[in-house]
Amino acid sequence: MKVILFDLDGTLLPLDTEEFIENYVKMLSWEMKTLIPQDLFVKKLWESTYAMINNTDPGKTNKEVFWENFFEGIECERELILTKIGDFYKNRFPELKKVMKPNPISSFILKEAESIGLELVIATNPIFPEIAIRERLRWINAENFSFKLITTYENMHFTKxxxxxxxxxxxxxxxxxxECLMVGNDVEEDLIASKLGIKTFLVIDYMINRNGIEPKPDYAGSIEDLFYFIKNMGGNHIERIRCCPRTCKSSFPLSGIPRT
Incomplete structure (x- = not known):
């Protein structure tokens, strides 16, 4: 194993993704209401997000797809909208830290992975601009790591x-x-990496399983389990245990990592 790909929301970043998105959309649409009615803004926001998700053109970044879709039928001047949104990410977006459930372990996980020579990738769904992703990394004291790549809507052409x-x-x-391990909390968006031959670790603290399918990760456990998994990665300490029903409703095998 040479590289760990980390999802962000609900994985390294301890929060409920639905709660975060709900607060984000409310706050952003309110900030934009002087330029675009809130209902119309929310409609265009979701339409443009799904346009990114459904895009199959490798010649267009997610950012290009988003804004091409967003400005269709919008009469307001483009530069006014972009400036207003830029101001939102600089001045108001950091307030969304309030939805996070503080847990310092994420930065220790990244430090541990770096200390044993692993390269780090932030493989968050690239539907946000870099400024928003780097802000969320600050919330977990992870802004200064030497990431091999941070996937953003500016530098990627596809989404999860x-x-x-x-x-x-x-x-x-x-x-x-x-050579890679994908770590995430979304059964569909993160575990699909296994189809390419990438090993997967499902973090169950804020697990997302929209369609109730049976998860089949190579490893699974809490964010704390992930820390010990990485800590012991060079040894032979990984054993298989059953899921604790108090913390997880599914019955797939989890990785039990002894605290050594």
Whole structure:
């Protein structure tokens, strides 16, 4: 194993993704209401987000797809909208830290991975601009790590759960699938990386399983389990245990990592 790909929201960043998105949309639409009615703004925001998710054109970044869709039928001057949104990310977006459930372990996980020579990738769904992703990294004291790549809507051409998203990451970092581990909390968006031969670790603290499918990760456990998994990665300390029903409703095997 040479590289760990980390999802952000609900994985390294301890929060409920639905709660975060709900607060984000309310706050952003309120800030934009002097230029675009809130209902229209929310409608265009979601339409443009789904346009990114459904895009299959490798010649367009997610950012290009988003704004091409967003400005269709919008009469307000483009530069006014972009300036207003830029101001929102600088001045108001940091307030969304309030939805996070503080847990210092994420920065220790990244430090531990770096200390044993692993390269780090932030493989968050690239539907946000870099400024918003780096701000969320600050919330977990992770802004100063030497990441091989941070996927953003500016530098990526596909989103999760498309395999092309993971293929693009592998191409950028110059690694084979078997050299990587994908760590995430979304059964569909993160575990799909296994179809390329990437090993997966499902973090169950804020697990997302929209369609109730049976998760089949290579490893799984809490964010604390992930820390010990990485800490013991060089040894043979990983054993298989059953899921604790008090913390997880599914019955798939979890990785039990002894505290050594």
């Amino acid at each position: 759960p498309r395999l092309e998203y993971y293929e693009e990451i592998l191409s950028i970092i110059g690694k084979a699938p078997e």
